[in-house]
Amino acid sequence: MKKILQIVFVLVFISVSTVLNAQVKLVQQSLPLISDVSLLTNTFGYGVSGSYVLRTFDGGVSWDTVANVNGVTFRRILSIDQSNLYAGGEKGRFARSTDAGASWTVTFLPDTTHSVYSIKFTSLSQGNVLTSSTTAAMVVKTTDAGTTWATTLNHTTGDLEDMDFFDANRGVAVGGGVGKMDFYYTVDGNTWTLAPRPTIPSGVTYTRIDVRAVQFVNTNLVYAVGWGSTVGMQPSILCKSTNGGASWTYLEQLPENRVYDNLWGVYFKDENNGVAIGGASRGTILLRTSNGGVTWGPVRIPCGASLDIIYGNGDYLFVGGGDNMFMKSTNFGDSWELITNIPGSSLYTIHFPDKNTGYAAGYDGVLIKTTDRGLTWKGSYVSTGFTCTNVWGIYFLDANTGYSASTYGMVAKTTDGGVTWTKSIPDTISTSTVYYGVYFINSNLGFAVGKLANNQDMIAKTTDAGITWSKKVNLAAGSWRGVHFFDDQKGIVVGEKLKAVYTRDGGTTWTLSTFTTLPPGYTTPNLRDITFIDENTAFAAGDSLVVKTTDGGATWNYINIPELKVGLTGISYKKYANGNNGTLFSAGMKTGSTRIAGFYHSEDMGNTWVNNVAGIDLATTIGDVSSTEEQTAYVCASSSTIYSNIPIVSVEDEAGISSSYYLGQNYPNPFNPATTIKYHLAKSGTVELKVFDLLGREVHSLIMGEKPVGTHEVRFDGSQFASGVYLYRLSAGEFVQTKKLMLIK
Incomplete structure (x- = not known):
């Protein structure tokens, strides 16, 4: 009975506190921007990223930081062998290492204006470097490993x-x-x-x-x-x-x-x-x-x-x-x-068809997927044959069947959870033809919205699971951005220039909406997304505004949200599984010199809103939001980042791990300033427990030495570290496991 009461308590705690937590960064791109790679074998080589020199032992799956060469922004690297390396960067910087990248000697090439484009050495001492800009280029030669240089080609x-x-x-x-x-x-x-x-x-x-x-x-x-x-x-x-x-x-x-x-x-x-x-x-x-x-x-x-x-x-x-x-x-x-788990991309759209499965997609057709409520993610691409374009909208009927809306007017379909995709609406050669949103009411009936050309909107409808589509063009002389249906009859489409249309006959006919009570200056803001609350009530979000309809989209009223300064790009609502009213979520970003994030939620059907952006990195740009029946919200952003209000809890059953190695999730997480990490050893031996930043650099060593068999705890004090996501890794014999922790100050 005691255990049952504990479980009920945990579930209740999660349900009432979900929207109150600081946002957790669940995932982001696996690698930094690596501008060049020089492999010596299929598995071993070096790379450069900004001022960092990196090294891989597994063919580029993961990279360790070898050195940070201050004052140099590298563009090219050449490894002659495992020890001898050459690298070049902006403004004619040239660097050499003879100790596998541990230390570097930096000099200047004769051309100190332009960047290094190519490094070619035919021996340890003799080589050539190409520097260039859009207007001039130079080739210089060395016969003494870069100590002196002679200009052999000056292309002006x-x-x-x-x-x-x-x-x-x-x-x-x-x-x-x-x-x-x-x-x-x-x-x-x-x-x-x-x-x-x-x-x-x-x-x-x-x-x-x-x-x-x-x-x-x-x-x-x-x-x-x-x-x-x-x-x-x-x-x-x-x-x-x-x-x-x-x-x-x-x-x-x-x-x-x-x-x-x-x-x-x-x-x-x-x-x-x-x-x-x-x-x-x-x-x-x-x-x-x-x-x-x-x-x-x-x-x-x-x-x-x-x-x-x-x-x-x-x-x-x-x-x-x-x-x-x-x-x-x-x-x-x-x-x-x-071989890269999470490619780096600006994610424009996200959708969770159930509480466990979620998809997010965006620039270059990058697609990332989770099947465990966002705790782990795997990357791929929305690729159809030889076409893989930017994805602006995504919708899944269930964990396996989904549709994407893309540039060049393409809609793609998957029936195997994103492993393979086929063209439902073939792509065009027009850069002006774009589908921005897609929504399916059931396995057969669906809609895709966007623009056929500039100032020429279009709505596409299918009644046979995407085999054929009919289109309605230029209803509002604009561009549609979002679509949502309450049932197979009632739907709303919203778009740019404060335009919306609604249907009450399953998309056979569409009627332009009317907007009222807008404050001065809100004549033509763009609407980006739409969600139904019930058959008559819906909310739409856009450029620094939220509007509400109570008559199925015929008329819309302005919702006053104090201090709303961000362009909202997504809005989501799901009722609880028991039918109780859920929470409205909306997210977006103000970019420019002063960046402001918005992750708003309303627990009273849109009457009052709270902006909870704790934990959101302002360097990322928010794209969209999706929520589940558990009132867990997920926000996608640039750098393949996913934020969520999901509580990160750690409850370990020691009886189940007594005979194995185990690394527990730190608790609390997020934390400030300290957190506890629990681990279990199946046998005594040498143990290392270290903390790394996301570039793979060791920032703190928690344990290094012999430990006996059994369960142990160690406290990590983050007082001296900046806010952010860190990795902690346990190494014990052949057992190695890494997990994430998040410090929020």
């Missing part, structure tokens, strides 16, 4: 974007711009010659012809790739030289094989087999050739980021770039694995 009429050397003498540097395609080559490592521009086929027109990446395959064979654009259908540039860069051939592709996007990297494993990477106006681009570049074909890679990092070792490919993520292929691109 544009940029150069990449460089490669086959040996100490043979090199190529490439670049270009508007009306320029520059190929320089050297055969002695000291003097450079500008090669003739290859002939562009008739009928192919370019607004610019930059060359972005180059690779030597052997003494004579060189490949280069570059500019492409969907604007004007400009094919991606592919070029080849068979004489060390002295002359070049433009590799024209058949129309069915052409892609129209920037290519940023190239890798050939032999003379005939190569890949080029880039993107991503409509998704990641990966081209592959097996006949020496005569023909190239697009290869599907389930990703939406623009890729500019590539490492190859035979059939093994490692790529990265946008979204702070990396992918790998062990079969030369036939299949791909996302």
Whole structure:
């Protein structure tokens, strides 16, 4: 009886205190922005991020901080071997390490104005560095490991974007711009010659012809790739030289094989087999050739980021770039694995179809999913064939079946919990065609809303689970942003310029709404989201306002929320499972020089509102909010961040862990200034318990030494640390486990 009473108490505590907690950051992007990577093997290598030098032992899944080189913003890194490293950054900074990155000597290149674009060394002492801007570039050479430099190429009429050397003498540097395609080559490592521009086929027109990446395959064979654009259908540039860069051939592709996007990297494993990477106006681009570049074909890679990092070792490919993520292929691109758990993206939309399962999506088609109420998340992409665009709206009927609304007018569908996606409404080539919101009433009936073109709104309806759609266009000469239905008859759509329409016949007809009691200056604010409370009552949120209807959307009244200064981008409401009235949640952000967060809730049906932003990092930008029947709210934001008011509790059953290793969740969490961590050892031995920041840097050692078998507790005092999320890791023999804790001051 005692245990039953304890359980009831915990459940009651959670239900009444949910909206009162400080917001907890449940997840954020796994990695910082890594601008360059230099792998020595498939598993070991180095990277740079800002002033930090990083190292990986597991092929880029995780990265340790090796050094923080103050005063340098790194852009490129080259590892000659495990000990000898070179790195370059902005304003001509050049750094060298001979002790595996532990210490660095920083010097200045002759060009102290521009940034380092490429570093190529053919031995420990001899190498070349390319610095560039949009208007000028320079190649400098060293024969004494960077102690002194000599300028070998001074290009004053544009940029150069990449460089490669086959040996100490043979090199190529490439670049270009508007009306320029520059190929320089050297055969002695000291003097450079500008090669003739290859002939562009008739009928192919370019607004610019930059060359972005180059690779030597052997003494004579060189490949280069570059500019492409969907604007004007400009094919991606592919070029080849068979004489060390002295002359070049433009590799024209058949129309069915052409892609129209920037290519940023190239890798050939032999003379005939190569890949080029880039993107991503409509998704990641990966081209592959097996006949020496005569023909190239697009290869599907389930990703939406623009890729500019590539490492190859035979059939093994490692790529990265946008979204702070990396992918790998062990079969030369036939299949791909996302090795970064949470790619970094601005999340625009979030939806929890039940209390355990949630999805959030956004820029570049990034999708993150939880199945345990937000405690753990896994990343992927809303990728359909060769298309992976920004996702603005997402809705799931249950844990497995869901729809996304995207740029280029695409609606996609999944029936396996986001593992695979198919096009329900195919994408267009128009950047002005966008679906912003999607909502399904049942397995067959659903709506998607957005714009067909600027000032030309559209509502799409399906009655057969997305197989076919009918559209109503230009009801309000604007752009629809949010849609919600109370049942299969009553629905409301809201959008920009203070426009809304409502239906009472399942979307057969729509009627424009009327807005009243708006204060001065609120003539055309944008409405971003909508939620029903009951069949007649609904709330809509937008640019620094909330409005309410009590007649199913026919008329709307302004709700006065004191000190509301943020643009609200999401609003959500769910009743309790027992039918009792729930809590209204709305969230948004004021950006600019003074950033203000908003995470509002109302427990009296919108009469009074409380803004509870404790725990929200103002550096992140809020996108949307979704709530569950337990009145748990989840807010998505930039950097793939999810905040929630979910209580973080820790109740350990020691009887269940007495024969195993265990690391408990710290309690309390969040905490200020101290918290307790409990752990259990199955046998005595050496134990380490350390605290790290999110970059992987150790900030505190709690335990290091021998401990006996049994359950132990240790207190962590965070008085000397800044607010934020930290990691704590227990290592005991072969047992290693890491968990998160949150300090809020």
